[in-house]
Amino acid sequence: MERREAIQERLAELTERVSAVQAKTDAATARRDAAEAELDAEEASVAKERELIAGSVPADLLKLYEKLREQQGGVGAARLYQRKCEGCHIELNITELNDVRAAARDAVVRCENCRRILVRTSESGL
Numbered sequence: 324m325e326r327r328e329a330i331q332e333r334l335a336e337l338t339e340r341v342s343a344v345q346a347k348t349d350a351a352t353a354r355r356d357a358a359e360a361e362l363d364a365e366e367a368s369v370a371k372e373r374e375l376i377a378g379s380v381p382a383d384l385l386k387l388y389e390k391l392r393e394q395q396g397g398v399g400a401a402r403l404y405q406r407k408c409e410g411c412h413i414e415l416n417i418t419e420l421n422d423v424r425a426a427a428r429d430a431v432v433r434c435e436n437c438r439r440i441l442v443r444t445s446e447s448g449l
């Protein structure tokens with residue numbers, strides 16, 4: 324009789340632990356599902372924004388960008404920041420900087436090292 328009670332007690336304890344683990348699993352699943360939904364919404368939003376921007380880029384430049392992006396691990400253009408290409412993190416030498424300075428504002432300039440399109444800003448160091 325005593326053994327039966329001990330077994331029932333152990334069974335109740337284990338059943339309770341299973342319930343607790345199941346509750347944690349359910350909560351984690353709900354958090355995962357919510358995070359996935361958030362990521363899906365963000366992905367859709369970013370894709371729409373990208374589509375709008377891509378639509379305003381000349382076709383030949385977009386084609387070049389897509390080609391570079393594929394070759395360069397997903398990054399086809401990089402900011403020129405303080406004389407460095409943020410794609411390969413190499414500082415442009417003086418000749419390269421002078422070439423970029425001399426280029427027309429709307430000219431497509433590329434990094435001599437990684438060949439990515441360089442995006443010039445007021446912080447490019449030109």
Ligand SMILES: [Zn+2]
Pocket residue numbers: 401408409410411412413434435436437438439
């Ligand atoms: Zn580069």
